[in-house]
Amino acid sequence: MKRSILAIAMLIAGIFLLAACDKEQSKTYEGDLQGAEVITTLTYKGDKVIKQSSIMTIDYDTNGVSKSDAKKILNKQEKIFKGVEGVTYKKEIKKDKAIQKVDIDYETGNVKKMTKKLGITGPAKGEDYVNVKDVERAMKKAGFEEKKPLKDND
Template sequence: MKRSFLAIVLLLAGIFLLAACGKDQSKTYEGDIEGADVITTLTYKGDKLLKQSSILTINYDENGISKSEAEQILDEQEKVFKGVDGVSYKKEIKKDKAIQKIKIDYETDNVKKMTKKLGITGPEKGKDYVNVKDVERAMKKAGFEEKKPLKDND
């Protein structure tokens, strides 16, 4: 009886683990790039990076720049991202801050070409996908820290 129960528990645990491995997961990182606050979320499955969403916020007063200077900075960055397959770009120029939102879909047909054009971490040699661990290493090297998920207080 004990063996049967243990076998069922192990079987259910195995099924649960396999189901969890098949789901998309995400991690969020926060950092600072030349005075701008950046929040980036990586969505992945296994070791394959699927998507990256970033929000960059430039507060004019905190960075000692004017609204028009911030707009010029984002206009230059927009040139890099606009028209690239797999990338969506949006900017908002507000009274007190400028916000840039970038979404990168790593499941595009030519991920190698896209990552090279953007100057970001690309696929390892011989692979057709970007390894999430490589991107995490690059982010940590740039000073980003993983933001721990909020937990429910039951």
């Protein structure tokens, strides 16, 4: 009898553990990339990155970059990102700053080709997905810090 109860309890615990692994989660990182402010959000299930969204802001005064130079920089970036399956690229050239938004959907297209073309963290050898721990390690190595989520009582 005790073994039956223990077996049922283990089964229920396993189901909850599996359900938690399938839950979509996200982490946001902030950092400075050659003077530009970058915010990146990783969306993942278990250890598999599903999406990566980044916003880069170049403030002309803060960065010492002219509006035309910022436009040239983003035009080069656009050539890299445009036309890649699974990638959405947008840019805005404003009076005081330039903004670049890049969304990468890892569930669309060939992940290995996509990550190689974009020069970002790709799948580990023998894997067909991007591991969240590998991306986090690369982000931290580049000087990015995890931004803690806001809480209701803060």
